Amino acid sequence: MFNYFDDLATRQLSGATLTRHEALAILESTDEQLLEVVAAAARLRRTHFSNTVKVNYLVNLKSGLCPEDCTYCSQRLGSAAQILKYTWLKPEDAVAQAATGIRAGASRVCMVASGKGPTDRDVDRVAGMVTELKDQHPDVEVCACLGILKEGQAGRLKAAGVDAYNHNLNTSESMYAEICSTHEFSDRVQTVEHAKAAGLSPCSGIIVGMGESHEDLIDAVFALRELGSDSIPVNFLMPFDGTPLEGTWLLRPAACMRVLALVRFACPSTELRMAGGREMHLRTLQPLALHVANSLFLGDYLTSEGQAGQADLAMIADNGFVVLGSPEAATQQGCGSQSSGGCGCHGTHDAETSSGANPTIRRRGAGTQLAPNA
Ligand code: SF4
Numbered sequence: 001m002f003n004y005f006d007d008l009a010t011r012q013l014s015g016a017t018l019t020r021h022e023a024l025a026i027l028e029s030t031d032e033q034l035l036e037v038v039a040a041a042a043r044l045r046r047t048h049f050s051n052t053v054k055v056n057y058l059v060n061l062k063s064g065l066c067p068e069d070c071t072y073c074s075q076r077l078g079s080a081a082q083i084l085k086y087t088w089l090k091p092e093d094a095v096a097q098a099a100t101g102i103r104a105g106a107s108r109v110c111m112v113a114s115g116k117g118p119t120d121r122d123v124d125r126v127a128g129m130v131t132e133l134k135d136q137h138p139d140v141e142v143c144a145c146l147g148i149l150k151e152g153q154a155g156r157l158k159a160a161g162v163d164a165y166n167h168n169l170n171t172s173e174s175m176y177a178e179i180c181s182t183h184e185f186s187d188r189v190q191t192v193e194h195a196k197a198a199g200l201s202p203c204s205g206i207i208v209g210m211g212e213s214h215e216d217l218i219d220a221v222f223a224l225r226e227l228g229s230d231s232i233p234v235n236f237l238m239p240f241d242g243t244p245l246e247g248t249w250l251l252r253p254a255a256c257m258r259v260l261a262l263v264r265f266a267c268p269s270t271e272l273r274m275a276g277g278r279e280m281h282l283r284t285l286q287p288l289a290l291h292v293a294n295s296l297f298l299g300d301y302l303t304s305e306g307q308a309g310q311a312d313l314a315m316i317a318d319n320g321f322v323v324l325g326s327p328e329a330a331t332q333q334g335c336g337s338q339s340s341g342g343c344g345c346h347g348t349h350d351a352e353t354s355s356g357a358n359p360t361i362r363r364r365g366a367g368t369q370l371a372p373n374a
Contacts, residue, residue: 005033005040008265012044018266020218026262027214031254041261042291044268052324053316054108054271054295056143057101060302061126062088062113068182071244072170072207072237074303075114077182080242083303088113088122091129098133098140104309106298107325108141109133110166114302116183117148117191120156127160134161139325143203148183149191154198165195166203168233171212172219179210192227204229205275208259209237209251217259221266231295232263232270236277238304253285260292276301287319 008022029037064075064085074081089097098109111126118126123146130142143164144157154165169188170176176185188204196202204227206220224232236256239248256278263272273295274282282289290296299309306312313323322328365372 003036003040005029005036006043009040009043012265012268013047020222023218023221023262023266024214026265027217027258029258034254034257037261038257038288038291041264044264045272045292045294048269049271049294051321052294052329053290053321054273054324055104055106055298055312055316056108056110056273056295057098057104057106057298058110058112058300058302059089059094059097059101060112060114061094061129062086062115063303064114066114066116068116068180070170070180070182072179072210072239074238074240074243076243079240081240081303082242083240088125091125091132094129095133095136099137101298102137102140104298105313105323105326106140107323108143108164110143110145110297112145112166112302113147115147117150118146118153120150120153122146123153123156127156127162130157130160130162143201145203147191148187149194151194154194154200158198158200162200164201164203164230165192166205166233167191167195168205168207168235169220169223169227170205170207171210172216173223174219175210175212175216189223189227192229196228201230202228203231203233205231205233205235205273207235207237207276208256209239209248209277209281210245211248211250217262221263224263225267229267230271231273232267233273233275233295234260234263234293235275236281238277238280238301240304251281253281253283256281257285257289257292260289264292271295273297276304279307287315290316290319290321 026037064083066075067077069077074083101109111129126144126146133142141163142161143166144162145166167188171179173185192202192204204224236251237245237248239245260272260274272293274289274293275297278286296312298312300306316323364370
């Protein structure tokens with residue numbers, strides 16, 4: 001029987017470019033079609049990334065106190081969100097924080113600082129941290145996220161050993177003025193281009209759930225495709241109390257899945273990260289999302305807590321995926337799984353069996369005086 005999304009995946013695998021019409025079909029697909037959409041997107045994901053999951057770890061080098069007014073951000077000017085506020089971490093503390101994530105399996109550390117953009121002194125400060133981090137962990141990838149870059153700053157970061165630069169487009173160009181008045185969409189595009197020109201791997205993504213239309217989403221994702229982003233973090237709005245988007249709850253888990261699928265179809269071989277807000281918006285569909293996205297942040301976000309890092313790792317293993325860079329992933333590379341799109345090493349990387357904790361005896365509901373569990 002003809003399956004539109006499977007056929008679309010076949011065409012993407014043959015090198016077709018996703019059209020607006022097809023993008024809209026993904027976003028407008030029904031809940032009944034969700035598994036077809038996911039299965040088709042999963043073919044693309046498996047072809048390009050096998051069963052590996054890239055684990056990234058965030059270190060917030062400077063929190064809050066930003067002069068910009070991005071409406072979605074808890075660190076914005078005038079934010080009343082009760083977040084941690086601090087100025088630059090000491091280099092040794094930044095390196096120690098990063099090392100924790102690396103020990104847990106992160107192959108990329110994202111070093112982030114709030115603010116419109118760095119001064120040259122800030123760039124030197126981050127460069128020093130990166131040099132120290134790379135001395136201790138030469139294999140780790142470092143992504144810097146410091147805001148809008150001025151001429152020459154991307155090159156200095158590159159020279160210090162930074163591998164990638166993150167600057168999200170966040171939404172469509174036509175919607176940008178609704179979410180920020182202190183800088184423009186073009187400033188963001190320009191910074192990604194500066195980073196790219198300096199040889200840094202461009203990382204740029206979106207935030208979903210700010211009231212954007214399907215057309216806005218498609219515009220944003222196609223802009224990222226045009227920009228050549230090497231990794232695309234898809235964030236789901238976390239509407240912090242004390243920010244203008246407080247109380248904005250517009251997302252359903254299935255809709256979040258469709259956005260991830262849209263990105264996968266539009267940019268099949270690009271790293272796709274299920275980023276901030278995945279726990280609260282994908283909810284019980286998080287494991288399903290691993291079949292579309294091939295990357296996540298481990299543990300906590302910049303100003304909010306994520307689920308336990310160990311729960312992230314268990315979710316990866318329980319669903320038959322392996323952490324990129326782990327011994328399990330290396331074993332599979334030897335068997336050709338990267339090229340075949342599936343691993344034949346059955347049983348070598350299974351999740352642990354359940355740990356043997358005894359069932360908890362029911363002492364509530366029927367047969368007791370206590371309320372049932374419902
Ligand atoms: S520039 Fe960055 S830190 Fe500042 S308000 Fe915007 S998103 Fe938040």
